[in-house]
Amino acid sequence: MTLSTSPGVVGQPVLRWQSRAKSLDGITAELGRIWSSIALTAEGPDGEERRVAARTSVMNLVVIAGRGEVGERVASIVEGLTGRHPSRTLIVTPADPDGPAWLDAQVQAHCVLPSDAAPETCSELVYLTCGGESGQHLSGLVAPLLIHDLPVTVWWPGEPHFESPSARELLPMADRVLVDGSGWTGDGMAGIAAMAKLPARHDIEIADFAMLRQARWREAIASTFDRPALLPFLGHLDRIEVHYAARDGAPGTANVVRPMYHVAWLASRLDMAVEEPFRPGTAPWSGYTGLLRHGRRRVQVALRPMESEAPRGTTLIVQLHATRSRSQLWVEVTAQADGVVVQASLDGNPMPERRFLAPRKREADLLAETIETAGRDPLAAAVLATAAKLVE
Amino acid sequence: MSTKAPVAPQPPRTIREERLARDGKRRRPSHHADVNPLREGLRLERVPDPHVTVLFGATGDLSHRKVFPALAQLWRTNLLPADWALVAIGRRPYDDGTFRMDIAESLHRNCRVQLDEDAERQFLDRVFYHRGDFADDQLYDTLTEKLEGMHLEHDTRSNLLFYLATQPSAFPEIIGQIGRCGLDHEVHAGGWRRAVIEKPFGRDLGSAIRLNREVLKVFRESQVYRIDHYLGKETVRNLLVFRFGNGIFEPLWNRQYVDHVQITVAESLGVEERGAFYEETGAARDVLQNHLLQLLSLVAMEPPATFEADALRDEKLKVLRAIAPPTRQDIAREVVRGQYDKGWVAGVPVKGYRQEPEVDPESETETFVAARFEVDDWRWSGVPFYLRTGKRLAKRASEIAIQFRDVPHRLFAEANTDPQPNLLAIRVQPDEGILLRFGSKVPGLGLDIRPVTMDFTYGTAFSTDAPDAYETLILDAMLGDQSLFTRADEVEAAWSIVTPMLDGWLDTPAPAFPNYAAGSWGPEEADELIQRDGRSWRRL
Numbered sequence: 001m002t003l004s005t006s007p008g009v010v011g012q013p014v015l016r017w018q019s020r021a022k023s024l025d026g027i028t029a030e031l032g033r034i035w036s037s038i039a040l041t042a043e044g045p046d047g048e049e050r051r052v053a054a055r056t057s058v059m060n061l062v063v064i065a066g067r068g069e070v071g072e073r074v075a076s077i078v079e080g081l082t083g084r085h086p087s088r089t090l091i092v093t094p095a096d097p098d099g100p101a102w103l104d105a106q107v108q109a110h111c112v113l114p115s116d117a118a119p120e121t122c123s124e125l126v127y128l129t130c131g132g133e134s135g136q137h138l139s140g141l142v143a144p145l146l147i148h149d150l151p152v153t154v155w156w157p158g159e160p161h162f163e164s165p166s167a168r169e170l171l172p173m174a175d176r177v178l179v180d181g182s183g184w185t186g187d188g189m190a191g192i193a194a195m196a197k198l199p200a201r202h203d204i205e206i207a208d209f210a211m212l213r214q215a216r217w218r219e220a221i222a223s224t225f226d227r228p229a230l231l232p233f234l235g236h237l238d239r240i241e242v243h244y245a246a247r248d249g250a251p252g253t254a255n256v257v258r259p260m261y262h263v264a265w266l267a268s269r270l271d272m273a274v275e276e277p278f279r280p281g282t283a284p285w286s287g288y289t290g291l292l293r294h295g296r297r298r299v300q301v302a303l304r305p306m307e308s309e310a311p312r313g314t315t316l317i318v319q320l321h322a323t324r325s326r327s328q329l330w331v332e333v334t335a336q337a338d339g340v341v342v343q344a345s346l347d348g349n350p351m352p353e354r355r356f357l358a359p360r361k362r363e364a365d366l367l368a369e370t371i372e373t374a375g376r377d378p379l380a381a382a383v384l385a386t387a388a389k390l391v392e
Numbered sequence: 393m394s395t396k397a398p399v400a401p402q403p404p405r406t407i408r409e410e411r412l413a414r415d416g417k418r419r420r421p422s423h424h425a426d427v428n429p430l431r432e433g434l435r436l437e438r439v440p441d442p443h444v445t446v447l448f449g450a451t452g453d454l455s456h457r458k459v460f461p462a463l464a465q466l467w468r469t470n471l472l473p474a475d476w477a478l479v480a481i482g483r484r485p486y487d488d489g490t491f492r493m494d495i496a497e498s499l500h501r502n503c504r505v506q507l508d509e510d511a512e513r514q515f516l517d518r519v520f521y522h523r524g525d526f527a528d529d530q531l532y533d534t535l536t537e538k539l540e541g542m543h544l545e546h547d548t549r550s551n552l553l554f555y556l557a558t559q560p561s562a563f564p565e566i567i568g569q570i571g572r573c574g575l576d577h578e579v580h581a582g583g584w585r586r587a588v589i590e591k592p593f594g595r596d597l598g599s600a601i602r603l604n605r606e607v608l609k610v611f612r613e614s615q616v617y618r619i620d621h622y623l624g625k626e627t628v629r630n631l632l633v634f635r636f637g638n639g640i641f642e643p644l645w646n647r648q649y650v651d652h653v654q655i656t657v658a659e660s661l662g663v664e665e666r667g668a669f670y671e672e673t674g675a676a677r678d679v680l681q682n683h684l685l686q687l688l689s690l691v692a693m694e695p696p697a698t699f700e701a702d703a704l705r706d707e708k709l710k711v712l713r714a715i716a717p718p719t720r721q722d723i724a725r726e727v728v729r730g731q732y733d734k735g736w737v738a739g740v741p742v743k744g745y746r747q748e749p750e751v752d753p754e755s756e757t758e759t760f761v762a763a764r765f766e767v768d769d770w771r772w773s774g775v776p777f778y779l780r781t782g783k784r785l786a787k788r789a790s791e792i793a794i795q796f797r798d799v800p801h802r803l804f805a806e807a808n809t810d811p812q813p814n815l816l817a818i819r820v821q822p823d824e825g826i827l828l829r830f831g832s833k834v835p836g837l838g839l840d841i842r843p844v845t846m847d848f849t850y851g852t853a854f855s856t857d858a859p860d861a862y863e864t865l866i867l868d869a870m871l872g873d874q875s876l877f878t879r880a881d882e883v884e885a886a887w888s889i890v891t892p893m894l895d896g897w898l899d900t901p902a903p904a905f906p907n908y909a910a911g912s913w914g915p916e917e918a919d920e921l922i923q924r925d926g927r928s929w930r931r932l
Contacts, residue, residue: 222430355474379433
């Protein structure tokens with residue numbers, strides 16, 4: 001056990017407690033020892049001793065880190081969020097599945113001074129590595145360590161295996177699952193289909209960082225139709241195309257989760273039905289095409305690869321086309337370094353451009369945003385449900 | 393409010409339309425085509441329309457300390473539109489370059505979170521200085537020309553947000569000139585015009601009515617945003633969530649369970665460099681008429697039917713109208729004014745009010761006021777509301793305290809100590825949070841009861857990076873959300889409570905000022921005011 005009493009600086013997390021344990025009982029005992037150390041004080045910026053606050057109670061965060069380096073990356077993100085943090089974080093890394101069962105845990109308390117006048121706020125982090133059989137039964141490791149009565153969020157960085165025995169055991173105890181669909185291998189469509197089944201199976205919410213990253217795109221597209229003259233065209237869309245970054249034109253070589261979410265969002269908001277799910281084209285660079293139905297009108301949808309140095313699968317352009325009473329509307333939203341630009345033309349007459357600033361969000365920002373906007377997100381649920389139909 | 397995009401209401405449909413739409417066999421009914429369905433469920437903060445902000449009084453203290461830092465924070469967090477510009481109007485001889493340098497210094501001094509170099513440059517590049525005298529026609533003629541050019545250059549769609557951060561005496565002139573130049577006229581295809589007006593809004597009921605009349609000659613009420621920055625504070629906004637988003641408190645929120653309410657806005661600072669302004673204002677005009685009565689109305693109001701601006705403001709107005717204007721007898725008995733003498737604050741000796749710069753050595757201006765009000769309605773009849781505010785008090789603290797009634801029966805007769813009544817305290821600043829006090833048995837063989845507290849502090853549960861009140865309010869004005877701004881009738885209702893008090897003081901002999909030492913909790917008469925009812929002020 002180590003105990004740090006170094007002076008706190010407002011807003012900067014400090015590691016105040018660190019110990020090791022080799023069993024679940026040991027971890028529980030160490031967690032208890034942190035908070036039973038009533039004399040735990042630290043030197044504040046004014047040089048005075050101040051009480052370190054008891055843990056706060058916001059949520060449990062369980063991170064399934066497939067590899068050790070993922071665990072380390074996640075730990076540094078979670079440490080940085082102390083103060084706007086979950087109350088207890090368990091980072092679980094299964095290792096050496098064929099070896100004997102073993103358990104190794106680092107138990108830490110990270111604290112931060114929220115302001116000069118306030119006591120420190122602390123959160124707990126348990127870095128759990130488990131080998132052999134132990135790693136096959138994650139729920140048995142996680143359940144005893146959760147703070148009861150608090151929501152449980154499972155963050156699954158990398159490639160989640162929703163159908164694995166571990167996932168089937170773990171997900172029923174979760175209220176929410178966080179993933180990043182844009183990091184999945186292949187085109188990501190199989191992952192979407194598997195993930196879309198989870199809400200019904202386990203009664204959980206899903207937050208996909210890939211969807212969160214597109215918030216400013218949605219704002220930009222929606223704002224175009226705030227203009228009373230353009231709003232009626234929403235009922236007359238006949239083509240939606242999303243262009244994404246690719247290195248070569250073969251289907252399956254770029255993850256298309258993000259471009260597909262654009263189509264799914266539009267379809268779900270406009271009550272469009274999926275008539276033909278996305279299918280890859282046979283020719284190189286043809287991408288994926290599908291068909292939506294909007295009342296009696298059919299809407300062609302396509303995901304088109306574009307050669308670009310941007311990370312594979314990044315949305316580059318969203319194009320909408322609508323025809324109404326012989327008038328034609330063309331909307332094009334294009335990615336720029338610091339945001340997106342909306343251009344629209346009605347019957348060939350360009351309308352004023354509008355730029356939306358949207359710097360790329362880091363994983364830490366997305367995690368913080370997700371934690372702070374806890375609760376149901378009907379939009380995300382609807383988009384995911386539509387996306388699942390698009391990849392059937 | 394601006395934290396989330398308002399979710400567009402679901403258009404009503406017939407059952408058949410609903411079924412066909414769900415099956416994807418039919419589009420949304422065309423008669424609901426005025427609702428943008430793409431807005432439904434967007435969680436992101438909305439970005440205001442492109443526009444030009446026209447800031448009057450741009451060289452003043454308020455603009456430097458509050459308005460520019462708030463705008464810069466909105467820029468930093470991408471909550472201002474990319475197509476945005478600001479015209480700063482002032483009398484001082486700046487040009488764009490020198491004014492931007494001046495603002496940059498202010499930002500470095502006053503910003504909550506510093507902007508990086510690029511963001512600061514982009515922000516300042518959108519600020520343009522326009523020099524002139526507020527009473528000079530030429531200022532507005534040249535401003536009109538400049539704005540026409542800016543709409544073309546910055547593609548701001550003829551949208552204008554006027555922000556009046558000047559001395560209140562300049563409001564009628566500026567508003568009148570805006571009207572003369574037709575800058576208030578909203579354009580058919582977009583092109584909104586809004587006016588943000590800083591407090592104080594009038595100095596008594598008559599002047600408030602006159603000012604409202606002048607403003608409403610030019611703007612419609614829906615275009616006017618009267619700022620009371622207290623309403624933008626996170627804790628004050630949370631008061632609505634606390635009351636109406638939790639099921640366990642509202643059933644207790646009435647005369648059956650509440651003994652009394654105390655609202656305190658205490659400052660440890662004196663008048664600083666604002667002696668001349670404060671001489672004409674005083675604590676009743678500066679804080680009681682606006683902040684304290686707004687807090688009171690939020691505590692006492694009925695739940696609004698919806699969270700729309702007018703529904704909220706209608707309920708607040710009902711509370712203000714349920715407070716009877718004080719009579720001469722009420723003023724003598726239930727209102728206390730005070731002025732600070734020299735004393736010690738935070739271990740430092742400080743001057744008395746009459747020794748402050750630009751203050752009359754014989755000044756009769758009150759720097760403290762305490763009052764007892766009753767809200768005569770079904771919910772609160774008989775429950776006193778004690779309000780107090782003052783400068784140079786022992787500490788800076790703003791708080792709303794709901795004191796519940798005592799238990800009806802003393803069950804623990806053997807206990808050495810009686811249980812204290814429950815208390816709910818909502819701390820507005822500093823250390824924002826909520827505290828609930830209840831009695832607990834002291835461990836041991838005896839039966840001692842001791843008050844303990846459940847203490848929620850914002851900093852320990854949420855990010856400390858909460859927006860400043862001005863960020864919230866300026867963004868709301870840009871988005872056209874009037875929920876947190878006071879309406880003309882609210883302002884007049886508040887003045888109708890405070891004006892008789894001010895008039896009554898003028899008709900009485902000069903007060904025996906100074907009557908409290910700096911660093912204390914105000915004059916002894918304030919303690920007597922509440923002690924007469926068998927109660928005492930909370931020790932903050």
